[in-house]
Amino acid sequence: MTMEPNTVTLTVFLGLFALVTGLGFVASRWRAGDLTQLDEWGLGGRRFGTWVTWFLLGGDLYTAYTFIAVPALMFGAGAPGFFAVPYTILMYPLLFVAFPRLWSVARKHNYVTAADFVRGRFGSRGLSLAVAITGIVATMPYIALQLVGMQVVLAALGINFSWNLPGFGPVDMPLLIAFTILAFYTYSSGLRAPALIAVVKDLLVYITVFAAIIFIPMQLGGYGAVFDAVPEKTMLLAKGVGNNLGAEFAYATLALGSILALFLYPHAVTGLLSSSSSQVVRRNAMILPAYSLALALIALLGYMAIAADVRTDPNYADGFAAFGNNFAVPALFLKMFPAWFAGLAFAAIAIGALVPAAIMSIACANLFTRNIYREFINPKCTAAQESNVAKIVSIVVKFGALIFVLELQSTYAIQLQLLGGIWMCQTLPSVLLALYTRYCHPMALLAGWATGLITGTWMVSQLAFKSSTFTISLFGIEFPAYAAVSALLLNLAVSYGVTFVMNLVAKPVRHDETRPEDYVS
Amino acid sequence: MHEDKPPPRRKFQPIYLFLVLPYIALLWVPFYNRIEPKLIGIPFFYWFQMSWIVLGALCILPVYLYQESKRK
DSSP states (O other), X not given: OOOOOOHHHHHHHHHHHHHHHHHHHHGGGTTOOOTTXXXXXXXXXXXXXXXXXXXXXXXXHSOHHHHHHHHHHHHHHOGGGGGHHHHHHHHHHHHHHHHHHHHHHHXXXXXXXXXXXXXXXXXXXXXXXXXXXXXXXXXXXHHHHHHHHHHHHHHHHTOOOEEEETTTEEEEHHHHHHHHHHHHHHHHHTTHHHHHHHHHHHHHHHHHHHHHHHHHHHHHTHHHHHHHTSOHHHHSOOOOOTTBOHHHHHHHHHHXXXXXXXXXXXXXXXXXHTBSOHHHXXXXXXXXXXXXXXXXXXXXXXXXXXXXXXXXXXXXXXXXXXXXXXXXXXXXXXHHSOXXXXXXXXXXHHHHHHHHXXXXXXXXXXXXXXXXXXXXXXXXXXXXXXXXXXXXXXXXXXXHHHHHHHHSOHHHHHHHHHHHHHHHHTTHHHHTGGGTOOOSOHHHHHHHHHHHHHHHHHHHHHTTTSOOEEEEEETTEEEEEEHHHHHHHXXXXXXXXXXXXXXXXXXXXXXXXXXXXXXXX | OGGGSOSSOOOOOGGGGGGGHHHHXXXXXXXXXXXXXXXXXXXXXXXXXXXXXXXXXXXXXXXXXXXXXHHO
């Protein structure tokens, strides 16, 4: 990349970034608690009210990568990229119904992770370990993708210079610096840091989005002109041909599978458990859709980028060569916004990468500490030891993701994240369904989980890890479905089938430390 | 399975059906996979789904209010 940095853009960007860094370190003193306790460091003391939770979850679920990748998909593929909209609408009724139950039972038994809940509900260390490892493995590439989002923005700012580090080769320095800062304030402030930063980040995101949807179409000749620029072929989903249900079916399964996976992801669970009451969770189900509106409008930026013809503009050829369609939105901002405002918009995206990256690494740290370290390595650890291990793991996880992005191609991160969603979905019977029933035997759930994992991965491997829409032929009809959903159906069949057979042989002994009344509060 | 039901057993409340509406509207894709009618130049496919962002939140509201009234 040889783009010249614009001084005004860069100054605004760096100023906002410095502000946020300061906030990250001050956060440890905000609603101060004893940070040597895991639920103080890793769940902010479970004290966040309705609005803080709103900012935190908003920053957590709608990540920087989403803000880059969704419009990039619209820019390249058209209508199929819009699936993020029904997906982020349909997650809220589920959140409203199921998550107050998880919150209540977690509060009652001091659970910090979903795997803690599985341990208590089924009394099975093996199943709990499976859930914890799935969470950690699926989250790592997700953190890496946040870095990819940030890399794109840094390149657009013209500050993606790299230095040769011995043993690592050329390393993108600004990215390394940004992540080192992030690692240290997460270490010292825990979940309070992303919660406080999320407030600033979200204000910037909303300002950017509302400016973009008013200002850019005005310059392009209105929304009619924007949509007229989109190729007719990709404006709608392709209808099915013959016995194939077509892209419409794939669209629905993609939305459905993404919802199920999302709320099983450790960073979502961490964000939800940090709220101060189950009522806060329920209220958030009604106010979080504000972010979906922002996301839908951001998705349309992909079409505005088509109308603004950024692809053929020689100024941005280097960016597209390096990042492909992911460069569409940064190019649009550079082309259409005044320099200072482009700086603000880029800061929104870059800071937007820090919030979920922090929460994800905290969530991984919580999982490792609670469900691997305390469970298998040092069962007699003190609370202070526990929180210390978590702090260190949060750093290890972040640098793991950084090395991943610097040393491997970002396509690996994208493919692994694709698989991660499919793997995450396979914990649904052990976590989400377990909030309502513990009919299934833990061994059966483990068998179902393994089946889902293997078939899901196999289906994606058949598609050369490029797509997750696998076509299944059944009764002469072809169903192009999101692999997570088909694998989950198989997983459920195995979980229930094996349990049924086991119950025929002998009534198994149940170890459940939760009581029905623990789930309501 | 049955031992898990919180005592006393709750009767199903029809008001919870509000929560099903967004799923019907948005998972029945062939219904909205069309261009016309347009709204300020935006094809139906896009503005229909976007309007469900608000409608979806409004579907949760009556259930929330019902639960609140029960708590008191």
